[in-house]
Amino acid sequence: MTDSKPTKDSSIADTAWIRTSKLSRHYVRGPQEVRALDGVDLTISHGEFxxxxxxxxxxxxxxxxxxxxxxTPTEGQIFIAGEELNTFSRKRLSRYRAEQIGMVFQSFNLxxxxxxxxxxxxxxYFNETPKSERRKLSREMLSRLGLAERLDHHxxxxxxxxxxxxALARALVKNPQILFADEPTGNLDRENTAAISAMLKSFNQNGVTVVMVTHDSELANTCARRIISMDYGKIVTDVATDVDAGGAK
Ligand SMILES: Nc1ncnc2c1ncn2[C@@H]1O[C@H](COP(=O)(O)OP(=O)(O)OP(=O)(O)O)[C@@H](O)[C@H]1O
Ligand SMILES: [Mg+2]
Structure with a gap:
């Protein structure tokens, strides 16, 4: 028996795809401090939904x-594939945002x-994709999302x-490694929600790690293999669903 074994913590850092340690974000508004995020420890493996x-x-x-x-966190750390996000150079951070992740904002940000x-x-724009290819890929993605007739609309x-x-097409067209989606179906009817849900599952089956915020518990239960529930900036429950590893119920 030796004590040269890696600590539990460092082995997690090596294998985790996304890991946070005591992650906090506080906002100060006059005398009031809002603990928007309060000491979150979270580990997400590659390919999870x-x-x-x-x-x-x-x-x-x-x-x-x-x-x-x-x-930027007030306290705590975020590791992406073992690399601490806070230590990324400007260039590395733009590459992370442009190439590795897709983001769907709650407010779309179009x-x-x-x-x-x-x-x-x-x-x-970030890579060498020629203009004609960019147009083709964008049209195809918008068509998959039922917007073939809306390409030229502002x-x-x-x-x-x-x-x-x-917004979802913009996040997915670059084939990101991780999709962060904030209420991606918040404004959709049942039919479109089902279509998006099928699409997210299919991207996930092709290896995209998906982290999706949703108010729709049915969507969470039919898509995700794991549901994290938050309250007052903390994770209160973290449970596996019965969606199988293939992502289908
Ligand atoms: N820029 C800011 N300044 C001060 N407080 C903020 C700021 N941004 C967010 N907050 C506060 O932090 C807390 C968490 O906000 P957050 O937007 O993460 O909530 P949420 O879970 O996404 O809510 P929703 O479901 O309504 O989108 C809220 O109490 C919010 O008022
Ligand atoms: Mg929100």
Whole structure:
């Protein structure tokens, strides 16, 4: 028996795809401090499909924004494949955001002066994808999401559900390793929700790790293999669903 074995903690850091340690994000507003995220320890393996649920204000978007490198923790750390996000150079961070992850924002964040197709194309600017290929891939992705007839519409001329699907197309067109999706079906009807759910499962089956915030417990139960529930900035439950490893119920 030797004591040269790696500690439990360092072995997790080596194998985890996404790991947080005591992750916190506090906001100070005058005398008031909001603990939007309060000491979250979370490990997500490669290829998982995780749903994050919880009441409004419980810290779900805060968590996603931190994991996506769009916000900086007040305390704690985030490791992506063992590398600490906070130590990424500017260049490495832009590469992480542009190439490795896709993000669907709760508020869509589409560029208003660009058409649906142009919005999706922006996701492919980072690499050498030729313009013709960018257009082709963007059209195909929008068509898969039922928007073949809306390619030239600007966000203001699209419904909420259509804008949401453009945002999803923009996140998925680059084939990210990780998809962070904040309420990706929040504005969709049943039929479109089912279509998006099938699409997310299929991306996940092809190896994309999915972390999805949702208020829709049916969606969480039919898509995700693991449901994390948050309250007051903390994880209160973390349970496996009975969705099988293939991602289908
Ligand atoms: N910039 C900010 N300044 C101060 N407080 C903030 C800020 N951003 C978020 N908060 C607070 O942090 C808490 C968590 O917010 P967050 O957006 O993560 O909640 P959420 O779980 O995504 O809620 P919802 O389901 O409504 O989207 C909330 O109480 C919110 O008011
Ligand atoms: Mg939110």
């Amino acid at each position: 995780v749903a994050v649920v919880g009441s409004s204000g419980s810290g779900k978007s805060t968590l996603l924004n931190l994991l996506a490198g769009l916000d 560029i208003s002066h660009k058409t649906a197709q142009e919005n999706v194309e922006t996701a492919l 966000p203001a001329d699209l419904s909420g559900g259509e804008q949401q699907r453009v």
